[in-house]
Amino acid sequence: MFTGCLDENTIGCPDDMRLVFYLSDIYEPSANYDSKVGNDITLYIFKDKRLTYKNVIPYSEIEGGKEYVIRKTPDISGNLELIAWAVPKPRLVSGIPDYQIGYLFDDQLISYIATRAETHFVPLEYDIHLGSASAVEPIDAATTHSINMLYAPCRVEVRIRDIDDILEASTSGNDMHVLTQGVMSQMNLRKQGVGSTAIVNAPLSCPSGDGENYTTGRFGVLPSAAGQTVSVKVMSNDKEVVTLTVPQGTLPKGAESGDLLIFEYTLGDPFFVITIADYTVKIEIVEGM
Numbered sequence: 001m002f003t004g005c006l007d008e009n010t011i012g013c014p015d016d017m018r019l020v021f022y023l024s025d026i027y028e029p030s031a032n033y034d035s036k037v038g039n040d041i042t043l044y045i046f047k048d049k050r051l052t053y054k055n056v057i058p059y060s061e062i063e064g065g066k067e068y069v070i071r072k073t074p075d076i077s078g079n080l081e082l083i084a085w086a087v088p089k090p091r092l093v094s095g096i097p098d099y100q101i102g103y104l105f106d107d108q109l110i111s112y113i114a115t116r117a118e119t120h121f122v123p124l125e126y127d128i129h130l131g132s133a134s135a136v137e138p139i140d141a142a143t144t145h146s147i148n149m150l151y152a153p154c155r156v157e158v159r160i161r162d163i164d165d166i167l168e169a170s171t172s173g174n175d176m177h178v179l180t181q182g183v184m185s186q187m188n189l190r191k192q193g194v195g196s197t198a199i200v201n202a203p204l205s206c207p208s209g210d211g212e213n214y215t216t217g218r219f220g221v222l223p224s225a226a227g228q229t230v231s232v233k234v235m236s237n238d239k240e241v242v243t244l245t246v247p248q249g250t251l252p253k254g255a256e257s258g259d260l261l262i263f264e265y266t267l268g269d270p271f272f273v274i275t276i277a278d279y280t281v282k283i284e285i286v287e288g289m
Contacts, residue, residue, distance in 0.1 A: 014077075015138075015139070015140055017071075017076065017137065017143050017144075018144040019043075019144075019146075020068075021062050021086075022146060023149050034063060034064060037087070038059060039088055039091070040056050040093060041086045042056050042057075042084070043055050043056075043083070044084075044085075044099050046080065047077075047078055049106060050102060051099050052076065053075060054101065059089075067144070077137045079137075081105050081134055082132060084132070085152075086149055110187045112185055112198060121185065122200075123180075123219035124219070124222070125220060126218050128151070130149070130151075153221055153222060154220065154255035154261065156180055156219055156220070156255075156262075157215065157216060157217065157263070158202070158204070158232050160204065160214040160215070161213055161266040162213075162214060163267070167241065176235065176236050177202060179232065179235060181232075182228040182230035183255050184196070184222050184223060184228075185197070187222040191223060193223035193225045193228075198221075203216065204216055224255045228254045229248055231244060232263050244274075244285065259276070260275075261276060270284060270285055271284050
């Protein structure tokens, strides 16, 4: 096939695959790849569901939306899955999954780390970015793929206002936390929640020191499975203070990779507020939910 392929664009000869990496996030519309990540990309290419190519692409070669060019080969043509990982500077690629040539696409899963109690999971670092594309790639035609490097986990943030010092009065040792339920323990490279049901344990603190405004900050959870209902349970030591449940129909698909869910609640109120994308929903707290 390669006979006579010394000249560019000869019929039947390998051509170029051009890749453009960008970040377009409806939850952070002013962000782009340069401002939010600004770091190298680790690229994996699976052919027929088996890893045939891996490379770290220097940020200098993609900065400002520059195209990254790969000359196709028999291993970089046909039925392909492109998987790209990145983390913001100054973090290193050591936080990115390390796949080896020959690995199967369907075997690669992202998982939580269990706490010491092994009953709850540690939240994910929310700012690891994952981009993907699928293609039937002709070896002898130039192609271009634009890959959106969105957040891999679903981002969650819980904000609790405690005017009457309910949290402070019911805790010792400042052990306040939030349990997120309705998500799964693993995510595959199709960004689907798989594995078993998970409980994600995130600490609750009061950065302002005013004793009123508590927050988990932003943390990552893996996607829900079909039909799951997302909820957060506010805990003071082992005592449940309140559970905030998102009814089905508000989040018809549960938590999804790349989403951002912000829960806000003033202790004692009969409702809480959840912000999803550019809209806010007020949800009544129902006994037992």
